[in-house]
Amino acid sequence: MQASRIFIIGSGVVGVATGRGFLAAGHDVTFIDTDTSRLDELRSVYGLDARAELDLRDELDSFVFLTLPTPNVGWEYDLRAFTAGTTSVGQALADSPGRHTVVVRSTVPPGTTEGLVRSVLERCSGRVAGVGFGLAANPEFLRAASAEEDFRSPWMTVVGSRDPETVAGLVGLLASFGGELRTFDSPAEAEFVKCAHNIFNATKISFWNEMWLVAREVGVSLDPVAATVARSAEGSFNPEYGIRGGAPYGGACLPKDTCGFVGFAAGVGVDMPLLRAVVATNERLAAVMRREVEGVVGREAVGGAGRA
CATH class of the missing domain: 1.20.120 (Four Helix Bundle (Hemerythrin (Met), subunit A))
Structure with missing residues (x-):
């Protein structure tokens, strides 16, 4: 299996489990986080490549996983941190010579990938989804107490995208971990599955x-x-x-x-x-x-x- 270049945007439980799982599988992984204390921990305790900003200027092809927090405030999701992280990805895409695949792994309301994420990425990058970058939903099913084990041995993997090339790329990346893998033509269906x-x-x-x-x-x-x-x-x-x-x-x-x-x-x-x-x-x-x-x-x- 050929190693892929992977960026993890957000380094909480899901982000670390996802990134370390890809690392263990032989991929080249960089963690991105705005919390300086978290970056220090990732570097000093875990020995990971952790950076404060996403830089794609020298990257021709990568997977960018959004593993940002989406807490609730009352009866609504709070997507402010998620939107800020997505904005930084769009800005990085604008400076890159390559075509990258942005993957929403956070738990979000159905329609977020093709609504909020797509619009932010297109506005900030000046590119069109499906042409200038790939876009997909790949919700996580990780338990906090066993997140890394769950990532390495998933019971179920779900991928949703309008773009067959993007689906094929993610399936190729994730299939080696095993478990049942289901694909959807609509990212909203994948998001709905997780909710x-x-x-x-x-x-x-x-x-x-x-x-x-x-x-x-x-x-x-x-x-x-x-x-x-x-x-x-x-x-x-x-x-x-x-x-x-x-x-x-x-x-x-x-x-x-x-x-x-x-x-x-x-x-x-x-x-x-x-x-x-x-x-x-x-x-x-x-x-x-x-x-x-x-x-x-x-x-x-x-x-x-x-x-x-």
Whole structure:
């Protein structure tokens, strides 16, 4: 495998794990960060090539990974640091004789790569995405406690880009690490994967915590119950179960037990806001589906009358 030139923009947990993983695989890696104390640590403790500015003037071909922080402020993502880092990359592209591939690895709202990132890079570099530089989303799935191990042995790798050449280049770079690799024609789909991935994990944790509150009130040990449900519920052992969006649940069991258990829990003094939300979402989807079906039937009736 030919070594690639790689720049890591942002040197937090994700950036260090990503960069050191590429280093271990034989690639030429430079870390970029604006925090001088962090740069000193990267150099003195880890022995890494760490710099305060991205300089592409002597670089003909590289991968530039954005691993910048995207924290939340209230109910919104704070993309100020991410935007600042992207701006510095665009400015560096303007001075380079080569064609580089910019890869969004940070967790960002769907549409960020082709919206914010593309517009900033094009404005600052004077180049057009897909022509003057490659652009892709490659979200990370790293756990903080085992980030470097997770990078070296990924369970899943996701790449999203409009440009087949960019996809091929990233696949060539990442395939050697193993694991399942999925590609998307839209960066937004790759970004959506990461957001849904994290939110699903959070929802599952909150679900079992909500059930734990009820179990505690009725004197049931939740651990063996949860371990059994992890094997008995199709939603646990079948990865295809329940992932077809746009269709509410129905049948005899699910509506009955979701509503009935809300009342049961209330009877032992436990409110279940997550379960109430599950029921409310299902009712809302059912109403949406009814309106859409009625709309189709109405249009067909009008069309049929016209043909008559």
